Amino acid sequence: MECQRPVGPIIPNWQAPPLPDGAPLEGRYARLEKLSADSHAALLYRAFDGHDWVWDYMPSGPYASAAQFHRWMRDATVQDDILFYAIRDLETGEYGGFASYLRMTPESGSIEVGYIAMAPRLQRTRAATEAMYLMMKWAFDSGYRRFEWKCDALNKPSRRAAQRLGFSYEGIFRQATIVKGRNRDTAWFAAIDSEWPALREAFQFWLSPSNFDPSGVQRERLSDLTNLVRHCGDPDQAGR
Numbered sequence: 001m002e003c004q005r006p007v008g009p010i011i012p013n014w015q016a017p018p019l020p021d022g023a024p025l026e027g028r029y030a031r032l033e034k035l036s037a038d039s040h041a042a043l044l045y046r047a048f049d050g051h052d053w054v055w056d057y058m059p060s061g062p063y064a065s066a067a068q069f070h071r072w073m074r075d076a077t078v079q080d081d082i083l084f085y086a087i088r089d090l091e092t093g094e095y096g097g098f099a100s101y102l103r104m105t106p107e108s109g110s111i112e113v114g115y116i117a118m119a120p121r122l123q124r125t126r127a128a129t130e131a132m133y134l135m136m137k138w139a140f141d142s143g144y145r146r147f148e149w150k151c152d153a154l155n156k157p158s159r160r161a162a163q164r165l166g167f168s169y170e171g172i173f174r175q176a177t178i179v180k181g182r183n184r185d186t187a188w189f190a191a192i193d194s195e196w197p198a199l200r201e202a203f204q205f206w207l208s209p210s211n212f213d214p215s216g217v218q219r220e221r222l223s224d225l226t227n228l229v230r231h232c233g234d235p236d237q238a239g240r
Helices: 037-048 068-074 126-141 156-164 195-209 222-226
Strands: 030-034 082-089 095-105 110-118 148-154 167-181 181-194
Touching: 030 126, 037 068, 037 082, 037 095, 068 082, 082 110, 082 126, 095 126, 110 126, 126 148, 126 195, 148 156, 156 167, 156 181, 156 222, 181 195, 195 222
Parallel strands: 110 148
Antiparallel strands: 030 082, 082 095, 095 110, 148 181, 167 181
């Protein structure tokens, strides 16, 4: 008698979601605009100036001059397989970083957030968190099933950020690539559509003005809220 082997469930009425079109994404604290060398390069170069460590795990940078940074941004933003956003902190009015959608595969319902660079003035702000929430929200609201985050396995701050934002740890791809002449093992994280309702509620609670005291200190930590949702904890971040 022939054995019946297990197969995955049918996805009823599946339709591939659209690719992102670069329309602005705006919340209470952050506004994301399609990155433009002419509009954003000079402002972001000043934000990053003097903080070369920001580029340690990035595939490009640091940049020796504003002109060099402008050239990189001009070339990066014409690629058709990646969509960059500039991140503006609405509380200060300043641009402090950028992030992108990449590895977009609508036919599978998968999209990645990556190529994220944030200057110190944007890091650890409500705008930085809301920027990631807005990108995640657009993806799931548009019909994507899987939202990915990947980083250098040695980049401990990025791994902590992924879990704080509700991404579940999925493992290490050893010797995944070579970046700036060095080996890179890649840590994989993802959130899926069935987790999104609970993650959305966690973000909305954390971003609510009532979650911050008059001096801006959070009352509830986002990591505590997303911990109720995510799976497969990163062993290198245990106890953090």
